[in-house]
């Protein structure tokens with residue numbers, strides 16, 4: 112029997128363990144990931160079992176972590192880097208954007224950089240400043256990077272395995288408020304492709320598209336809407352770059368309405384890109400303009416205000432109402 | 438800044454050998470003639486870069502003039518299994534690694550953003566973001582040590598780069614993990630228009646001590662000293678004794694790049710002071726005083742350099758323009774749906790012109 116029920120963080124842990132067992136070149140690097148097992152315990156027990164040579168506690172230097180991971184990848188390793196929190200990735204942003212993303216192309220494909228950068232991201236846990244951000248658009252804008260975010264334990268397990276197997280650098284965004292959510296993980300079943308969207312709930316009146324932490328909010332919204340006789344389809348995008356526009360198109364051609372939900376600020380966010388492309392592809396199918404629900408153009412607010420900032424059930428349903436009113 | 442008494446020098450500007458308690462010059466007639474040939478070709482090839490830029494064949498060229506001894510000394514200290522992470526001015530080290538100079542020229546012509554296979558010659562791509570490569574070198578060296586491989590890693594950067602956080606992070610990572618990496622700083626006194634006094638309050642080589650590994654200053658215009666010091670640092674690294682910082686104290690005789698105007702920030706006296714320390718002249722003086730080379734030798738070196746430069750010029754001019762579709766080549770190793778879509782759109786758009794022309 113290969114099906115177990117695990118919290119998302121533990122699913123990631125199992126995934127990392129399996130990847131390390133399968134391939135001695137897989138290394139973990141980051142701050143406090145060794146004996147502590149990471150501040151979210153995602154690497155719990157791996158230091159004990161694989162040793163400090165493969166689960167590397169690093170100096171507190173994000174640029175250093177990513178920069179040396181690049182060097183290790185050039186030497187044939189497959190480093191999986193942990194950035195402790197979303198807001199602390201920026202010292203490494205230079206290495207990620209100017210070096211990691213471009214080196215494969217600069218070497219005309221001769222070198223590969225299979226580096227995974229794990230970032231616990233997003234809000235909803237009442238954290239202090241710099242601990243709740245959603246930087247996916249900043250990475251998706253950069254050619255050479257892939258950006259993914261699982262929404263449930265099964266995807267967490269499999270998408271991590273696939274990200275590590277990928278020869279491209281992958282920004283792996285872990286929805287930190289879902290770390291403790293449990294779900295079934297079938298470690299024996301072949302998964303969907305890393306970049307394929309999946310229908311999380313079928314519906315016929317409108318499509319809600321989301322990824323990571325917002326998928327659950329959308330599923331809850333769809334359940335609430337069903338009570339009022341509305342049938343909402345929920346699409347779990349799973350990958351922000353590349354983005355499965357075909358899946359969005361298929362769903363929108365069926366439902367004729369689209370609301371995109373993410374935690375990051377709406378302005379210049381991934382929702383804008385989806386809206387533009389779907390408008391182009393589905394102009395004659397749409398019954399309403401594509402709507403977006405997300406964060407405001409403000410710094411992530413103090414924890415006591417984050418419920419105002421984050422899209423919740425009501426804001427999603429409000430957008431659904433607006434769309435259906437056209 | 439002036440070098441202090443600790444600076445390692447084995448060959449004076451007048452071409453006289455001096456002894457040093459720790460480092461010893463390797464001097465044989467053949468060896469010295471080879472070093473001279475290397476430096477002469479580096480200088481000639483570099484001069485060709487400047488000329489080609491002036492003729493509009495290159496967009497930009499960062500000249501190494503004045504830094505031949507530092508680079509040939511370091512480059513010839515390397516073993517085949519050592520790996521180099523260069524900056525953007527390290528053409529002579531590239532030549533030591535047998536990298537086709539055409540690659541370097543093509544990069545500054547705008548044909549590629551690198552374009553060679555780093556693993557083929559153990560010579561990584563040039564890095565234009567100041568100091569970034571020191572971290573790549575350190576990570577690579579950490580991997581070398583993990584693999585139990587013998588090679589060491591050499592990484593090059595300028596005095597200005599030492600102000601970047603990445604270089605300090607690299608020093609620290611290298612020390613903490615005892616990585617087999619040699620940090621080779623060519624202190625050519627200037628970071629574009631900013632002198633050393635805008636980068637540091639302490640001599641750069643002394644920084645290493647704070648990170649827990651040795652730092653050495655060497656006369657960067659003395660090829661024998663650069664060779665000896667780098668060799669020993671690489672051997673230390675290979676022997677598992679960890680990193681070393683070498684500060685090659687030298688001078689950039691030309692402009693920062695062909696778009697720079699050094700007259701605005703430095704005076705001719707300084708230039709003359711350093712001209713008297715020319716790296717080639719002192720080797721030539723030694724070769725002559727030992728009777729190891731005559732006029733015919735130097736004439737032959739010049740002729741060969743001219744021939745090679747002329748071939749290089751022709752080859753560069755015959756370089757084909759990259760096909761426009763190259764924009765989409767190698768963005769991802771595993772492919773990307775958006776790139777595929779844009780590549781197809783682009784091809785269709787391009788084809789629309791050909792179709793119209795055909796009509």
Ligand SMILES: Cc1ncc(C[n+]2csc(CCOP(=O)(O)OP(=O)(O)O)c2C)c(N)n1
Pocket residue numbers: 526565566567594595596597598599625627628629689693
């Ligand atoms: C991060 C970064 N900032 C600024 C620049 C622009 N820049 C190019 S070369 C240079 C000076 C570098 O001086 P130094 O490190 O001493 O090396 P040198 O050019 O003298 O060999 C500057 C400021 C850059 N390339 N990268």
